[in-house]
Amino acid sequence: MADATKNLSRGGGNLISDLRSSFSLLRTRSTVAFAYCFMFAFVVFTLFLAFNPSGNSSSPWFNNIFTSPSTSSDSSSGSQFSSFFSSFFPNSSQPVNTPAPSLQTKTNLTLPRSQNTTFQLPGEKNEESSGKNQSQVTVYENSRSNQTGITTLQTPVGNLNISSSSQSSSGGKKDTVKEEGVVRNTTNKGVAVAVKTTNSNLTATLPKKQNNGTSGGSSLSKKQSNRTSGGSSAKQGKENLMGSLMHCNIFDGRWVKDDSYPFYPPGSCPLIDEQFNCFLNGRPDGDYQKHKWKPKGCNLPRLNESNLLELLRGKRLVFIGDSLNRNMWESLVCILRNSVKDKSKVFEAAGRREFRTEGSSSFIFKDYNCSVEFFRSPFLVQEWEIPDTNGSKKETLRLDIIERSSDQYKSADIIVFNTGHWWTHEKTSKGKDYYQEGSHIYEELDVAEAFRKALTTWARWVDANINPNKTLVFFRGYSASHFSGGQWNSGGQCDNETDPIKNETYLSAYPPKMRVLEKVMKGMKTPVSYLNITRMTDYRKDAHPSIYRKQNLSEEEKRSPLRYQDCSHWCLPGVPDSWNEILYAQLLIKLNQKQQQQQQQQ
Numbered sequence: 001m002a003d004a005t006k007n008l009s010r011g012g013g014n015l016i017s018d019l020r021s022s023f024s025l026l027r028t029r030s031t032v033a034f035a036y037c038f039m040f041a042f043v044v045f046t047l048f049l050a051f052n053p054s055g056n057s058s059s060p061w062f063n064n065i066f067t068s069p070s071t072s073s074d075s076s077s078g079s080q081f082s083s084f085f086s087s088f089f090p091n092s093s094q095p096v097n098t099p100a101p102s103l104q105t106k107t108n109l110t111l112p113r114s115q116n117t118t119f120q121l122p123g124e125k126n127e128e129s130s131g132k133n134q135s136q137v138t139v140y141e142n143s144r145s146n147q148t149g150i151t152t153l154q155t156p157v158g159n160l161n162i163s164s165s166s167q168s169s170s171g172g173k174k175d176t177v178k179e180e181g182v183v184r185n186t187t188n189k190g191v192a193v194a195v196k197t198t199n200s201n202l203t204a205t206l207p208k209k210q211n212n213g214t215s216g217g218s219s220l221s222k223k224q225s226n227r228t229s230g231g232s233s234a235k236q237g238k239e240n241l242m243g244s245l246m247h248c249n250i251f252d253g254r255w256v257k258d259d260s261y262p263f264y265p266p267g268s269c270p271l272i273d274e275q276f277n278c279f280l281n282g283r284p285d286g287d288y289q290k291h292k293w294k295p296k297g298c299n300l301p302r303l304n305e306s307n308l309l310e311l312l313r314g315k316r317l318v319f320i321g322d323s324l325n326r327n328m329w330e331s332l333v334c335i336l337r338n339s340v341k342d343k344s345k346v347f348e349a350a351g352r353r354e355f356r357t358e359g360s361s362s363f364i365f366k367d368y369n370c371s372v373e374f375f376r377s378p379f380l381v382q383e384w385e386i387p388d389t390n391g392s393k394k395e396t397l398r399l400d401i402i403e404r405s406s407d408q409y410k411s412a413d414i415i416v417f418n419t420g421h422w423w424t425h426e427k428t429s430k431g432k433d434y435y436q437e438g439s440h441i442y443e444e445l446d447v448a449e450a451f452r453k454a455l456t457t458w459a460r461w462v463d464a465n466i467n468p469n470k471t472l473v474f475f476r477g478y479s480a481s482h483f484s485g486g487q488w489n490s491g492g493q494c495d496n497e498t499d500p501i502k503n504e505t506y507l508s509a510y511p512p513k514m515r516v517l518e519k520v521m522k523g524m525k526t527p528v529s530y531l532n533i534t535r536m537t538d539y540r541k542d543a544h545p546s547i548y549r550k551q552n553l554s555e556e557e558k559r560s561p562l563r564y565q566d567c568s569h570w571c572l573p574g575v576p577d578s579w580n581e582i583l584y585a586q587l588l589i590k591l592n593q594k595q596q597q598q599q600q601q602q
């Protein structure tokens with residue numbers, strides 16, 4: 001029994017040991033199998049999430065684990081997968097694919113406020129290419145506000161609509177400028193932002209941010225563009241553009257060379273009077289036509305002819321004054337006519353071809369149902385005649401009566417007045433037995449006082465007859481003359497001048513008569529915009545007709561051509577074109593103010 005028990009104990013001990021060995025072996029194999037199954041399931045689950053866009057886009061866990069902080073939510077699945085492994089195996093020799101930067105779903109377009117805003121319209125060349133004084137459109141990448149592009153905003157005032165551009169064959173974007181049916185395309189590798197107005201489509205291009213020499217990036221979709229248009233960015237952009245002009249002294253600046261001028265080819269406009277047509281009169285140099293006026297605190301928008309014609313649709317624009325206003329009137333007619341395809345639809349109402357001796361003239365732009373007119377009135381008050389003691393007639397100037405044609409233009413939509421040069425002539429400057437009020441003729445009256453009386457009569461007429469809700473009134477200031485060695489009738493010359501004055505110390509003193517004008521305008525009820533072009537014209541001693549004022553000289557003029565020069569008026573194309581560019585800018589300002597008032601009333 002003892003032996004049996006001993007044997008059983010030995011046998012049992014062997015059996016238990018064998019069972020323990022078997023269970024140990026089984027436990028080791030189960031653990032390995034379970035581990036393999038778990039790893040296989042984990043890899044399958046990971047691949048499922050990595051290649052399932054609908055899943056990973058909505059899983060914050062996935063985004064936190066599988067997306068690095070510098071990678072946008074729109075990165076490719078391959079990039080995400082690489083990022084995943086790099087986070088777990090930082091020392092791996094596997095190369096990491098860095099994704100090309102992309103724009104976030106909601107692209108931020110900002111137009112920072114600045115009084116130094118660049119205004120460029122189609123065809124304008126910006127001489128300050130360094131980016132100084134330019135409006136900026138910035139596209140921010142993701143939420144890190146990294147600037148990827150800066151561009152100059154090129155547009156007249158209007159509603160800004162952001163739209164996408166089409167892909168070009170070279171892999172870039174087409175920069176498209178649409179102007180009067182002509183499309184000009186230039187290719188830029190970048191995101192194109194089209195700034196659209198009522199009458200012109202202008203494109204500014206934002207370059208894509210390059211990555212490792214590639215042209216990676218993304219473009220704004222049409223859906224994004226439509227969302228952006230009409231929004232706060234567009235509104236702010238318009239306010240910035242207008243704010244720059246409204247808070248800028250347009251008349252304090254300098255002339256800069258610009259080969260994109262003039263607005264019309266020399267000799268192409270048959271409407272210019274002979275005395276202004278320096279090109280046809282044989283002037284050999286042409287640099288006087290290639291300058292633009294640049295204010296110190298802002299840039300003038302280039303005159304957009306089609307846009308201005310739209311502003312004038314169904315309206316009358318009238319110039320009243322002396323031959324310097326005729327100079328400006330002819331300039332504007334030629335600028336606008338040049339943009340009209342069918343020139344036969346631009347004509348003088350009475351069929352006139354010369355305007356120097358005419359009391360009034362009116363050019364009709366048939367397609368726009370508008371007119372650009374001129375009424376001759378050198379003093380703005382009435383020139384008069386009274387019987388003299390010997391039976392002849394004596395000329396006087398009625399300081400108390402507005403000029404005769406006033407009833408013909410008082411209902412016009414835009415009126416531009418001027419006077420000044422005839423007040424410097426001998427009869428008016430001496431003021432003896434010439435100035436009249438009522439039946440009284442002054443034996444002698446200072447010309448400054450006579451000028452004040454005449455302007456007071458004009459101001460009272462404007463206040464009594466002009467409806468400011470319908471009519472915009474402008475007064476163009478005195479245009480500088482540059483006679484050297486004498487006056488206009490005593491051998492004054494300017495024929496050897498080919499460059500503008502660049503040193504301000506050589507400019508003339510501000511005319512006292514213009515201070516009289518400013519004082520009179522301050523006392524008016526009707527708002528009058530002052531086109532103070534005196535200083536800007538004082539620089540331009542190079543731009544007068546001088547000896548190139550006519551083609552057919554008289555025998556006396558041929559013997560002494562230098563004695564007969566015109567250093568008062570201006571060659572066309574030339575300086576008066578810039579006056580009209582300023583007038584255009586002022587009209588944009590007025591239009592913007594009117595729109596703001598209407599919005600406030602609503």
